[in-house]
Amino acid sequence: MLIKLKQQPADKILALMAMYRDDPRPTKIDLGVGVYKNAEGVTPVMRAVKEAERRLVEEQTSKAYVGLAGDPAYGDAMVNLILGTSVARDRIAAAATPGGTGAVRQAFELIHNTSPDATVWVSNPTWPNHVSILNYLGVPNTTYRYFDAETRGVDFEGMLEDLAGAKSGDVILLHGCCHNPTGANLNLTQWQAVVDLLLERGLIPMIDIAYQGFGDGLEEDAAATRLIASSVPECLIAASCSKNFGVYRERTGLLMGITEDAGNTGVVQGNLNHLNRQNFSFPPDHGARVVTTILTDETLRADWATELEATRLGMLGLREQLASELQRLSGSDRFGFIAQHRGMFSQLGTTPDMVERLRAEHGIYMVSDSRLNIAGLNKVTVPILAKAIVDTGI
The missing domain is CATH 3.40.640.10 (Type I PLP-dependent aspartate aminotransferase-like (Major domain))
Structure with a gap:
């Protein structure tokens, strides 16, 4: 039975992760994986989650x-x-x-x-x-x-x-x-x-x-x-x-x-x-x-909501910074949509060939449909991305 199995197509995002991992360039930027990361590139454990888990460890009496x-x-x-x-x-x-x-x-x-x-x-x-x-x-x-x-x-x-x-x-x-x-x-x-x-x-x-x-x-x-x-x-x-x-x-x-x-x-x-x-x-x-x-829990919920709001505002700030930097470098407001979009992602609306050029020439990794993960950026990498986008001619 198992000998009859056919190789399944590789997951594009997982393949992108492997390419990013093997890229030796120190300025490389991962904007492909759909996971929130803070400015240090870490997906943190929220404060309220840590406290809730601590309570569970102390209070839970069964794993039934x-x-x-x-x-x-x-x-x-x-x-x-x-x-x-x-x-x-x-x-x-x-x-x-x-x-x-x-x-x-x-x-x-x-x-x-x-x-x-x-x-x-x-x-x-x-x-x-x-x-x-x-x-x-x-x-x-x-x-x-x-x-x-x-x-x-x-x-x-x-x-x-x-x-x-x-x-x-x-x-x-x-x-x-x-x-x-x-x-x-x-x-x-x-x-x-x-x-x-x-x-x-x-x-x-x-x-x-x-x-x-x-x-x-x-x-x-x-x-x-x-x-x-x-x-x-x-x-x-x-x-x-x-x-x-x-x-x-x-x-x-x-x-x-x-x-x-x-x-x-x-x-x-x-x-x-x-x-x-x-x-x-x-x-x-x-x-x-x-x-x-x-x-x-009223206290935990309030702390969670506060940290979540800080996360949201951080991503919004990165959007506004990227849109502003792109306007400055390109002399055009054609990238204003980035500040208007919401959530972790924006789609640049460019071709897979342009996305590949971003990877090959600038070490910018994003999904081939030009989806970029805003949460993969920080204040230092935003100007690097903006320059790569403009230099590539997107």
């Missing part, structure tokens, strides 16, 4: 399994963080998952099992793993226009025009905030137009929210998700704690299913539990319990 959906307190805490009071709690089923990727995978499998004829519409571009998982599961999928390579903003008219062609029962995958990979986001007026289209066409939204708190603030970044979830009969939400709590390796995610009738919530919950059982049985608990401890 939790329920199939994870600790109910974790589900409650995350529902409150993301949705607030926008949707009645008795309409929401929730299950812990191994990271946001696990939540996305479970949502796609639920769609596949329940509505095999539904097409999942994803933005062009989107996080590559979205399409990879859909194809692996055999779920029909297609794209809708999203990123305008000329303006480096959202092609909103193209987006609405494409989604108007979706059939009733299709699923529309939306990024709740901080679009990955482009960094270009809709405003609330545009989100309302999307809601109107969802209702008009009988479409089901699935929201992937992985960067709450990295864009305009915790409440502001949840606004679109809350608007959609409170406006439509049904909704799926895949959430990740990897970025805003910095617990990447703890694999801490949540899948929510919002149903029109509270009387059906138990059935939805049972199906989420069943999916967990089939795929991994019980979800990991350590990261979920850390997050729960933070969100349910």
